[in-house]
Amino acid sequence: MQTTFDQYIQPRLASPGHQYWLFQIAGWSAMTMLSYFSLTLWYNPGQWTPAFHTILQSILGLLVSHPLRWIASAAWEKPLVSRILINVGAILGASLAWTFLRLITFQWLTAEIVNPKDYGGWLFASVIVFGSWIFCYHALKYYRQLMEQRELAIAAQRDVLEAKSLAQEESVKRLTAESLYREARLRMLKYQINPHFLFNALNSVTLLVRKGEADNAAQMLSRIADFLRVSLEHNDELEHTLAEEIDVLDLYLSIEKLRFGDRLQTEFSLTSEAERFIVPSFLLQPLFENAMKYAVGRSLKPTRITLEGRVENGWLELCIADTGPGIDFAKTGDDERSTGIGLRNVEQRLRSSYRDNFRFDLAPNHPHGLKINLAIKDDNPRAGASSKISKPVGMPVATDE
Incomplete structure (x- = not known):
């Protein structure tokens, strides 16, 4: 008073x-x-x-x-x-x-x-x-x-x-996020010059042509072009909706689907609320790349990769599971360590973007395979826009409300 x-x-x-x-x-x-x-x-x-x-x-x-x-x-x-x-x-x-x-x-x-x-x-x-x-x-x-x-x-x-303190804090956060984002983007861009990827993709096109399946060969070339276009022209946004993330992922999987045929089976089960959730760009691609290399690539039997997503109490909960041979966590060889590079990169990006508001762990998928459980919580949720990237034909995404 x-x-x-x-x-x-x-x-x-x-x-x-x-x-x-x-x-x-x-x-x-x-x-x-x-x-x-x-x-x-x-x-x-x-x-x-x-x-x-x-x-x-x-x-x-x-x-x-x-x-x-x-x-x-x-x-x-x-x-x-x-x-x-x-x-x-x-x-x-x-x-x-x-x-x-x-x-x-x-x-x-x-x-x-x-x-x-x-x-x-x-x-x-x-x-x-x-x-x-x-x-x-x-x-x-x-x-x-x-x-x-x-x-x-x-x-x-x-x-x-x-101002200096705030600028330094924001600068560190942004630089860390941008650095990890660019690293993930470079991992995607390397498919342009990655001889292994291009060899497998073009070899699959050659086999389709020899079989007289010109339509399928043209379709695969079109998907390769779409994937390379996205890798070059996709804007530098650090985050987008999960639905947009799935669209980018579909471009990659559509090529692998034609290459592996029936050996690769995918099933996505996402709620509409989960699809609108904001996630870091190229969050799922390293996880599926890991499954493609160490699950589908190592087995001659059909391998199913599933993605489940839902939102519970403000947390986006994702589960990526495969039915491949799995990973022996007791091994420490170079091949096993290389398996975790992409996974560790994803974990670092999550820590940079969400600090303690995330969970990321690996577990065996019974009866065999690997399961990745991922959960994030955004303290400042934003309304997500609809997908901006056209899905390739033949890659439907199953959703559950």
Whole structure:
């Protein structure tokens, strides 16, 4: 609750104009007390006329000193020499005027004639008083200016530190996310120059042509072109909807489906809410690439890869499972370690994007195969847009509401 001082007095004390009159009144009141106790009371004890003159000369001094404020303020921005000359002239002018008024009022009140030899003493005292006035004015102005600059410097430094801290935090997060994103994107782009991928894809086209399946060969070439186009032209967004992620994944799987034929079976079961969930770009491609290499590629039997997705209590829960030979977690050979590169990359991207709001683990898929359980929670959910990438023909996605 605001007090009267906080509501009325303190704002006025903060005003330069009010501060000026406060110092004026306080200074000349102090001048009155000093003159009375050092001169008037000493030389004219018990006399009211000299005491009244002491009060009157302070009032006159206040009035005479007031124009000094305008003069000193006008000279503030001028060169140092000019400022000194102007202020010295103002001191002499004010001293002469105050000395004259003091003498006139003293002789009028006391009916005494002041000896002309004493005029110098009266004038000297006036010069001391107004010289002190000008000194105090400049000292307070410099002090106020120093305090304002200091407050501005402190505020600017605080703003800079806060902005720097926020910028560094956001920069680290973004750079980490961008770095991991570009790494995943480069892993996708390498299919353009990856001899193994191109050899297998083109060899499959050759076999289709030799079998006289020109339509299937043309279809596979079209899907390879679509995949390469997406890898080159897909924008640099760091995240998109899960539905868009599935569309990118379908381009890759459509090629592998034609290459492996019935050996590759896929089944997707996603809720509509899961499809609208925002996920990092190229999140699933490394996981399916891992399954393609170590499940389908290592088995001559049909291998099924399933993807299930749903949203529970704000968490997107995904499960990618295959029926391949699985991974022996006890092995530490180079081949087994290479299996985890893509998986570790996905885990690092999730940690960068969601910090502690994610779960990522591998488990055996009974009776055989590998299962990857992934869950993420977005503290700032956004409405997802519809898919922007056309799905290749022949790759339907099963969804469960």
